[in-house]
Amino acid sequence: xxxxxxxxxxxxxxxxxxxxxxxxxxxxxxxxxxxxxxxxxxxxxxxxxxxxxxxxxxxxxxxxxxxxxxxxxxxxxxxxxxxxxxxxxxxxxxxxxxxxxxxxxxxxxxxxxxxxxxxxxxxxxxxxxxxxxxxxxxxxxxxxxxxxxxxxxxxxxxxxxxxxxxxxxxxxxxxxxxxxxxxxxxxxxxxxxxxxxxxxxxxxxxxxxxxxxxxxxxxxxxxxxxxxxxxx
Numbered sequence: 450x451x452x453x454x455x456x457x458x459x460x461x462x463x464x465x466x467x468x469x470x471x472x473x474x475x476x477x478x479x480x481x482x483x484x485x486x487x488x489x490x491x492x493x494x495x496x497x498x499x500x501x502x503x504x505x506x507x508x509x510x511x512x513x514x515x516x517x518x519x520x521x522x523x524x525x526x527x528x529x530x531x532x533x534x535x536x537x538x539x540x541x542x543x544x545x546x547x548x549x550x551x552x553x554x555x556x557x558x559x560x561x562x563x564x565x566x567x568x569x570x571x572x573x574x575x576x577x578x579x580x581x582x583x584x585x586x587x588x589x590x591x592x593x594x595x596x597x598x599x600x601x602x603x604x605x606x607x608x609x610x611x612x613x614x615x616x617x618x619x620x621x622x623x624x625x626x627x628x629x630x631x632x633x634x635x636x637x638x639x640x641x642x643x644x645x646x647x648x649x650x651x652x653x654x655x656x657x658x659x660x661x662x663x664x665x666x667x668x669x670x671x672x673x674x675x676x677x678x679x680x681x
Contacts, residue, residue, distance in 0.1 A: 452677055455496040459580070460675050464655075468669065482662055485529060487672030489514065493521035495676050500524030508550070512538050516545050529614075531651075531670060533587045538563035548573035550613045550651055553588050555600040562604035571606055575613040575651055576596050578635060581628035583617035591635055598639050611649030611667070612636050616657055625657040629662035629664035636665075 464484060472479040486499035489510040496507045496518065509515035510532030519528065527547045532544055534551050539560035542549055552558060552574045565572040576597055579588035589597050594612075601609045616625035616631045629652050640647045653661025653669040661669060 450586065451492070453496055454498055454501065455674065456677075458502060460500050460677075461504075464671055464674050468662065470660065471662040475663045481667060483668045485531075485668050485670045486675055487531065487654075487670050488518075488676070489532070489672065491676050493518050496522045496526055497524060499675075500526050506547075508672075512542050512545065516541070519545065535680075536560045540567065543572050544568055545569075546572075548575065548610065550575040551577045551587065552601070553577040553597075555597065558597070558601050558604050558607065561604045571608055573608045573610050574601065575649060576601060576608065576619035577609055577613045578632055580631040580635065580652075581599075581617040581624065584614075586615050586617065588614060593629060594632040594635055595639060595642065598643060598645075599671040602643060602645065609647070611643065612639075613649075613651040615654075616652070616661075621656070622660060626660050626664070627656075629653070629661045629666065633646070633665040 468482055468484060469479045474480060480513060484504060485506050486504050487507045487508045488495040499507050506527035506529055508529045508531040515528060520590040530546045530549045531620055532551060535550060536557045539557060543561055543564035561572055568677040578590040578594055579586050579590055601607060612632055614628060632650060632652055636650055638649050645655045649668060650666050654676040655671050658669040
């Protein structure tokens with residue numbers, strides 16, 4: 450059943466309060482951390498609610514699902530692809546998304562760069578790093594990140610905003626904490642080595658956002674805590 454907008458507001462207020470508390474404990478400004486509403490597996494009401502609430506962007510996992518949904522959403526939003534992207538779908542992703550967070554290979558970078566050139570629109574990207582050494586997750590290993598960034602910076606039609614990671618599923622908070630620290634440390638190393646700011650650190654979801662914020666996250670990706678159980 451589709452929740453009411455009032456239900457969503459209650460959920461969103463609670464998530465924003467959690468973010469504010471985590472920022473206060475980390476001695477950070479809450480304005481430094483964006484809430485990205487993950488609208489995957491929900492119909493067009495979900496991004497519509499997010500925009501009405503004042504959120505700037507939404508995250509989708511699958512290209513086709515987002516394409517089907519976008520014409521039904523009249524509000525201005527930034528659409529971000531947070532799910533794995535196959536290189537053969539690079540052009541359609543570049544056409545329909547404002548940023549691709551899940552870039553994890555030089556092949557994909559090259560194809561996105563070519564697609565952005567063809568549509569004559571620069572594309573923002575994040576490099577996905579497997580900072581938790583989780584075989585079940587996509588993303589390049591920490592050791593391979595410098596080569597990936599070097600290639601990305603040579604793609605003239607792409608803008609590299611920063612890095613993204615997903616913590617392994619675990620009941621031990623130390624696992625997520627270590628994953629997020631790894632990404633923050635990697636970002637600092639790469640920023641110094643390549644003289645590029647890499648300001649965006651997309652890390653943290655409903656269950657671990659406080660740990661991510663403590664480690665320096667600038668964007669947390671939240672779905673279920675905002676919208677409830679997924680419809681499909």
